[in-house]
Amino acid sequence: MIRSLPNSPLYKYGFRVYVTLFFIFLLIPLLAVSVLAFNDTTSISLPWKGFTLDWFFADSTERLGLFADEDLLNSIWVSLQTSFLMATLSTIVGTIAALLFESFNFRFKKIFYFFAIAPLVIPGVILGISILLASTYVGGWLDTNLGIDLEIFGPGFWLVVLGQFSFGATYAMLLVAARLKKFDPELEDAALSLKASRLESIWYITIPFLKPAIIGAFVIAFLMSFSNFNTTIFLVGSDPTLPVDLYSRIKFSSTPVLNAVSFMIVLLITIVATISIFTKKQNK
Amino acid sequence: MGCILELKDISKYFGDYVASKDVNISVEEGEFISILGPSGCGKTTLLRMIAGFMEESEGDIEIMGKSMKGISPEKRPVNIVFQSLALFPMMNVYENVVFGLKRKKMSKEESEKLALDMLNRVGLEGFEKKQINALSGGQKQRVAIARSLVMKPSILLLDEPLSALDRKLREHMKVELKELQKEIGTTFIYITHDQSEALVMSDRVAVMNKGLIEQLDTPYNLYNHPKTAFVAGFVGDNNRFEIANTEGEKVITKKGWKVTKPALDFEPTVMYIRPEAFLVNPEGEVFDSVLFDAKINTILFDGANTKILVKPDDRDEILIALPQNARFQSLKEGDIVKVAVAYDNIKCYEE
């Protein structure tokens, strides 16, 4: 039943059929939208009416292509900014957390660690509403009692970043910690004996060692942020991120420009995925 | 030349386990001191306490008269060469060597000069840009030493630095290290389980066993006047005999060999005699010695280290060093020879 054993043709071909069906199932939605991005029609689906690039570039009232749709471009831009900030924040705090839990012992360490990995098993919805509730409460309190009215406490760009960061740091921490476990602790001792302070030793010796994992964590966090909906929806303000914008368009006003956006996303992700698999092979 | 390092009644416990007990060592500036002992005797623990990675349970460590209690490694005037070398793999040779100098906030020109100079001294000129994993064992060794020595420490600690090298390289490095130490003058504290390393390189050696210092002495004294049975057995080759009882001035081994050993004021349990202490077919008269006949059982030819195995009374087996000169070339297995050993060379201990 495995590659090193002889298998009956029925088993082999049966398996192959199943796997093929599976991958067709997997790729159909993505292929469909990608191909239909070039369909010369205002319907989001078939029938096929000819090839066009309208849904990317056209700028008229009947057809607003991706690159002419200012609202859509704006939400893409919001998403890029959000994801970049969130990924940066997540990677930094995640790396710090990995170092903290791996190198130090302190009271309540187990409890802290429990909370650090809790976001893995808390549905995104819950993270979203809990942060919304808490920030609104704090914002309200500050406003009524101290007259401070800060934007950050209400739904908006920064709350989205923070909300996504709350679980992004968890994933970053786990990715970095996996690599940290392979680190030879004697290297840090050597640095100390060469008169580096503990922080210097971490900065000059441990962090360079962790670099591949840190980069990986950044990419993963970025992707998680870019596609996030469940948490983001509760925290968005007037400027939606791309997933939020897509959602309202799918529900209320769908045109093939959605296909165009989807195609671009699929294309980008394919490139990123290919690069990441190649760099993984190289790192090994 | 004053006392640079003093270990006062150092003890270290891990729960019930005693890693060190009442260790007292006084090291003079410029000395090459080895701590010698089998695996698990506590020597690495001792080193880590001196370096500051471990805190002593009892006692005090003083460097240049100042107590090191509570002082972290990066603040002690000590540098350490690790057994695994712990070279930084993401840096090249130069960056490794200059690392410590940069932490001292030294200027670029000055640190560069010192680093290059040190690389020169250890014979690695031109190696600056090489990556660590491109180096041979011996080269890595020298980078590790250069990295620590460039810091001009008052004391350099070395944790079995030669253990990963092959024999020929090890012999070569022993001499190199000794000369380097003499040239630079830093106090070296050297940890090893290889007694040949300790004897060859050191001014004094502390022989350690099960957390205790058995004897702290010059290599010559350790070899010729071992104070305990452990030292006698551990340092150099030795013949060991279990003692059954005494009879007047004679000591009787468990296998029945009777040996005269005058002026013993305790009940010995074990006896050691060096292979080279036995004289074979001695010429002229011998005084204050035991004399006996023995049959040569086996000749173990090993060039200059040739030894013969004899059995006096066909019971105890004794290893005797046989000098390789014309006098003994005709000896064959089965020959009967006369053997003499001076009373002074018969060492008895109560274990």
Add this chain to the structure above:
Amino acid sequence: MDGNKKAFYFLFVPVALWLFLLIILPHIDLFLSSFKPNSGEDTYTLENYKAFFSDSIYWRTFINTTLYAIGVTLLAFAVSFPIAFYLTKVISPKIAGFLMLLLLIPLWVGELVTIYGWVVVLGENGVINESLKYLGLIETSLPLIYNNVSMTIGLLYMSMLFMIIPIMTTLESLDDAQIEAASDLGASKWTVFRRIVIPHSMPGIINGSIIVFMLVIGDYVAPNILGGKSSLWFTEQIYNQFLSTFNWNQGAAFGFLLLIISSVTIWIALRLSGQKLDKVGE
């Protein structure tokens, strides 16, 4: 040990801030808010929870969602396991690498695009319907979308990917030689599967199931876009309370109930497999 302390606080403070401000306090607030009335008075009440239990649409949806989530999890396992097995044990590593790439793409593209893709495929004028019409096999469109089936497809789609990866990880550690040995001793494929492969991959199966269950039960997009009027999903209830009717405290109660069911199920699953939470992290 001054340098050590300094390093510790430098690392500890950001982590503590993250955990307190973004995880611990918000969840405390969630808990407390669920006991506050929707009128805005500053008292404590059980009215939100009473509303949940008394209005059958709420708790029916809740139970429905939970059972459905369990069902989708099992389905995801059934669908994914053969694929995971195939990729780790049957085909060569080179091809497996390429297929892994194909798996990653839908994963990273995200829910919105993939669910939208299904709308395009299953819709009234979708790819399937139009193709069948074109081939002359049907005249009017089949109702493939806006029902429980399409919703399940959407949920299953996202789940499979999260199920495959943990299983692959544990399968990779299964020594081929064990299967070969069992085979050599006369075991049938089914026996090998049941007695060797499944037990060995249990940790991966449990981990995958935990992640899938949590994702499905908390999903909004698939039920909302692909589901029909009758497909009630509890997350939608939470969404409505927060973004439609603005009964935040009511929503908090619902959220807290969802959190409980999610946590309890995960706890049971972890107990069953004898694992600890920190092993779940990839």
